Amino acid sequence: MESAGRDDCKCSELGGQEEDAELDEERHPLLNSVILRNIFRHCKVKDLKKLRQVCTLWYELASPYLQQESKVVLQEELFREETSIKKFLNYVEDLDEAEKIFIRNFKISLLTVARNNEMIVKFWEKVGPSMESLEMSLCRFTGVEMVRNVMFKWTPNLKRFCMRDCTFYKDVEGCCIVENELAETDCCVPINRHLISLEFYGGESRVGPPLTWTEVVTAFPNLKQLLLYNLNPKGVTDLLTEMGKIRNKDSTKLNIEKLNIFNGDFAFGQLTGPTAHLLMDLKLPITNLNMDVGMNTSDLIMASILKTYCNTLRHLTMYRGPFAIPFIKFPFDITFPELISLELAESVTGDFNFVLFTPKLQKLSICESPDSEPPILPTDMITNTEPVFKNSLPIHLHQLRLDYDCSLGDVRKLVRWFPEIKSLRMYLDNESFRLVCGEWKDLEELEILGDKVTDDGITGLSLTSNSSQYVLTKNSLSIRSLQSLRVFIMKNYGMSTSISDLSVTHGFLLMHRLNHLELCSGLITDEGWKHLRALPSLGVLRPSDGAWESQCSSFSKG
Amino acid sequence: MALVRVISSDGAAFLVSQRLAKRSGKLKTEIETFRKSSDNSEAQPEIRIVTIRAEILRLVLQWLQQHQNDPVLPANQNEQDGRGDAEMGQSQWDRDFLAPMDLGIVMELILAANHLEVKGLLDITCKLVESKITGRTVDEIRTAFKLKSDFKGNEEEQTRLENRWCVEN
Numbered sequence: 261m262e263s264a265g266r267d268d269c270k271c272s273e274l275g276g277q278e279e280d281a282e283l284d285e286e287r288h289p290l291l292n293s294v295i296l297r298n299i300f301r302h303c304k305v306k307d308l309k310k311l312r313q314v315c316t317l318w319y320e321l322a323s324p325y326l327q328q329e330s331k332v333v334l335q336e337e338l339f340r341e342e343t344s345i346k347k348f349l350n351y352v353e354d355l356d357e358a359e360k361i362f363i364r365n366f367k368i369s370l371l372t373v374a375r376n377n378e379m380i381v382k383f384w385e386k387v388g389p390s391m392e393s394l395e396m397s398l399c400r401f402t403g404v405e406m407v408r409n410v411m412f413k414w415t416p417n418l419k420r421f422c423m424r425d426c427t428f429y430k431d432v433e434g435c436c437i438v439e440n441e442l443a444e445t446d447c448c449v450p451i452n453r454h455l456i457s458l459e460f461y462g463g464e465s466r467v468g469p470p471l472t473w474t475e476v477v478t479a480f481p482n483l484k485q486l487l488l489y490n491l492n493p494k495g496v497t498d499l500l501t502e503m504g505k506i507r508n509k510d511s512t513k514l515n516i517e518k519l520n521i522f523n524g525d526f527a528f529g530q531l532t533g534p535t536a537h538l539l540m541d542l543k544l545p546i547t548n549l550n551m552d553v554g555m556n557t558s559d560l561i562m563a564s565i566l567k568t569y570c571n572t573l574r575h576l577t578m579y580r581g582p583f584a585i586p587f588i589k590f591p592f593d594i595t596f597p598e599l600i601s602l603e604l605a606e607s608v609t610g611d612f613n614f615v616l617f618t619p620k621l622q623k624l625s626i627c628e629s630p631d632s633e634p635p636i637l638p639t640d641m642i643t644n645t646e647p648v649f650k651n652s653l654p655i656h657l658h659q660l661r662l663d664y665d666c667s668l669g670d671v672r673k674l675v676r677w678f679p680e681i682k683s684l685r686m687y688l689d690n691e692s693f694r695l696v697c698g699e700w701k702d703l704e705e706l707e708i709l710g711d712k713v714t715d716d717g718i719t720g721l722s723l724t725s726n727s728s729q730y731v732l733t734k735n736s737l738s739i740r741s742l743q744s745l746r747v748f749i750m751k752n753y754g755m756s757t758s759i760s761d762l763s764v765t766h767g768f769l770l771m772h773r774l775n776h777l778e779l780c781s782g783l784i785t786d787e788g789w790k791h792l793r794a795l796p797s798l799g800v801l802r803p804s805d806g807a808w809e810s811q812c813s814s815f816s817k818g
Numbered sequence: 819m820a821l822v823r824v825i826s827s828d829g830a831a832f833l834v835s836q837r838l839a840k841r842s843g844k845l846k847t848e849i850e851t852f853r854k855s856s857d858n859s860e861a862q863p864e865i866r867i868v869t870i871r872a873e874i875l876r877l878v879l880q881w882l883q884q885h886q887n888d889p890v891l892p893a894n895q896n897e898q899d900g901r902g903d904a905e906m907g908q909s910q911w912d913r914d915f916l917a918p919m920d921l922g923i924v925m926e927l928i929l930a931a932n933h934l935e936v937k938g939l940l941d942i943t944c945k946l947v948e949s950k951i952t953g954r955t956v957d958e959i960r961t962a963f964k965l966k967s968d969f970k971g972n973e974e975e976q977t978r979l980e981n982r983w984c985v986e987n
Contacts, residue, residue, distance in 0.1 A: 289925035290963050294932055298944040299951065307952040309981040314959050316968050319977060330984035348983065362980040365987055 331365035388414035425463035555581025611644035690717035830872035843935025
């Protein structure tokens with residue numbers, strides 16, 4: 261155990277006047293690997309890059325964190341001779357051996373992977389074995405063989421693979437491969453036991469790689485995370501069938517813990533009995549489940565799926581189709597003993613009573629699908645909840661995201677039910693904002709949606725007319741009541757809110773712990789933005805939504 | 819109340835409740851080992867920490883006392899799963915606790931928190947040192963902390979070339 265004596269630890273950094281003699285290398289605290297590892301694991305890429313240049317010990321200790329936290333971004337640039345891929349290839353060709361390639365994570369965009377492109381084949385043969393994580397985005401593959409090469413042959417050490425919105429062609433001159441047009445299964449593809457995460461984004465064409473699921477899941481037997489977005493439902497059913505066959509033979513294979521399925525168009529559909537049974541029969545150790553449950557899926561089928569996985573689930577996200585009828589009595593009297601976060605979109609449930617079945621729930625999000633309006637609760641969830649909550653114990657929820665308009669009475673109930681909230685996102689007006697400031701005093705993160713909170717609410721100051729003169733009244737509750745607040749965000753669908761320099765001077769500038777501020781307001785002057793920018797505690801200052809970016813981007817930081 | 823004697827490397831003894839001591843992973847293991855090996859269930863365990871001197875041990879116990887009602891964070895807790903974030907968990911008391919310490923004491927506290935398996939204290943002390951290191955140039959770090967470059971040949975240039983390709987993941 262390394263222990264540094266008190267006198268050995270003096271550094272010029274703090275003492276200022278300490279001895280000039282060189283510190284004993286063995287006892288210098290910043291040459292102690294236990295201390296350094298604990299510090300470096302918190303550091304960001306830009307800092308790690310500097311830290312590994314200090315000395316060889318720091319290089320050795322900081323490099324693995326940099327390898328883990330950073331990636332190289334390469335893309336084919338149209339009409340340019342010297343592309344980033346070519347430059348990277350030149351760089352690695354100057355190295356002595358292939359093992360010396362330092363970078364492990366790669367993001368490659370707009371690349372055409374074709375057999376007749378020698379430079380590209382050379383790139384893959386040289387760099388592929390170093391890759392541990394690969395994301396291919398908007399790439400074109402010509403010939404199924406090229407897909408197999410990238411997924412299985414050229415990248416034997418991949419741990420994470422993601423394919424996003426790619427297109428596939430039959431051969432160099434051939435036409436585009438369409439949905440469900442799959443190549444015959446190749447039973448001889450090399451098996452990669454390192455791969456634990458696979459992500460496919462089908463994009464608008466809803467097309468995944470033109471390989472059968474038999475081939476894919478056979479090649480990656482140790483998958484732990486399988487995330488599929490916008491793939492056609494038939495493909496997902498085929499996948500479940502193939503997984504079932506493999507797990508029936510050997511239940512140690514494909515122990516998926518994180519699963520995202522039925523995403524995309526499926527919200528409009530229906531999860532049928534046979535498909536649900538395929539999912540249930542797999543008996544996976546799922547901790548994270550993210551799925552569209554379909555607008556017509558029955559309560560019975562949903563209950564059966566949840567019952568199968570209730571004991572292991574820690575994170576659950578459920579999307580119901582728009583205009584669907586909420587499930588009756590969700591979560592069907594099933595307890596989720598380990599569930600930490602729950603996200604429900606559209607009409608999954610008609611009330612909040614489900615939290616009585618989630619004793620460890622810390623994060624709750626009730627949301628619309630992104631960018632949709634208006635933010636009106638699909639059913640009156642809060643009113644429906646009252647009778648059951650009356651005598652129950654407080655729920656230990658830390659984070660609440662409620663993307664719907666609530667009345668003052670609604671907020672009053674939420675404050676009573678969830679007294680330990682530290683992070684909040686919801687639509688508020690001045691009155692409900694004051695209530696939040698008075699009741700959730702320990703808030704550390706607050707995101708206000710809409711434009712109903714004004715300078716009056718933020719500052720607590722308001723001018724009222726008293727017969728012929730104006731009187732300044734001061735409300736004791738304002739943003740200053742939230743002395744633990746670190747993050748404050750206001751968003752209004754890209755439009756300006758009405759807060760002005762008054763909120764800056766009498767609000768934000770007096771919040772000494774505020775570290776992150778995002779505002780959308782055309783009424784804050786250059787002077788106001790300058791004052792905010794000069795606030796030393798503020799690490800991040802930026803316009804939310806971007807509509808006002810042209811006016812204030814010069815003042816943003818972080 | 820069941821007590822335990824914790825003795826520092828320089829011989830100072832601290833009598834603390836077992837409930838409090840067990841918030842340190844290391845002390846918890848030591849107390850349980852003592853229980854298993856002792857015939858007398860009433861006997862008071864005595865634990866000698868040969869690597870931590872009294873001034874530092876006192877600070878660790880003071881921090882544990884202040885945080886005795888916090889949930890215990892597992893050493894490998896995934897930050898996304900809960901309140902593992904050091905910044906999120908840092909209170910005004912923590913800031914006041916660390917404020918008067920010089921870097922040497924903070925370094926010793928990191929070693930002690932690591933040895934005694936007190937994750938919350940380890941997180942806030944490391945964050946503090948990190949804040950003093952980051953944001954500086956390589957030369958500024960070397961000068962401020964009296965560290966010397968010991969790279970050979972073109973190693974430093976090689977590192978700079980590698981860095982050029984790395985962006986935030």
